[in-house]
Amino acid sequence: MKSHIEQRAVTIAKYILEKQSTVRQTAKVFGVSKSTVHKDVTERLEEIQPTLASEVKQILEKNKSERHIRGGMATKLKYQQQKKM
Template sequence: MKQYIEERAIDIANYIIEANATVRQTAKKFGISKSTVHKDVTERLTLINPSLAMKARKVLDVNKSERHIRGGLATKEKYMSLTQNTKSSIY
């Protein structure tokens, strides 16, 4: 494996752990795709640093288990905003 890929995988894992970041947030921060983030953490990092991979994986698993809640809150905010804009234009 190339050196820069190994370094990126370690940097990604450290960011996920420190920032409690999601795959999407991490991908945006590093300018790479979500699938690359996932592959770096689940496959590549396991070969490089298994203990770091486990820590990052725990954070991603928690985020995955909570994503339906975050999605529901985002949808609620969206429609609350639309309702408020509609009310203000009526009056």
Template sequence: MHDYIKERAVQIGRYLVEKRQTVRAVAKAFGVSKSTVHKDLTERLPEIDAELARQVKEILEYHKAIRHLRGGEATRNKYRRDGTEGV
């Protein structure tokens, strides 16, 4: 694995732990795809820094556990903005 990939994986991991943002938000902040962020965090980071990978895993599991709530909230907000609530 190239050094810049290792460095990016660690930077993304630290950023996620610090900001506690979603994979999508982290990908946007770093200018890479969601797939790249996910691969960096789940496959590459454990080989580089096990403790940071453990912290990241906790956050990713939390986001996975509440994603159905985020989706429901997004839909609710969409219909409130459109003025079609209750349709």
């Protein structure tokens, strides 16, 4: 694997740990696709730094379990703003 890809995977993982960020938020910050972020932290990182990969996996699982709540809040906000217009 190329070193810049490995470095990106580690950098992304550390960002997710520090900010408790979602894959979508992280992708936006780093200017890459959601697929790239997901592949970096689930597949590539496992080979590079397995302990870091397991820590990130816990955060991704937490985010996954909460995503229906975030989606509901976003929808609620959308309709509240439309109602004000």
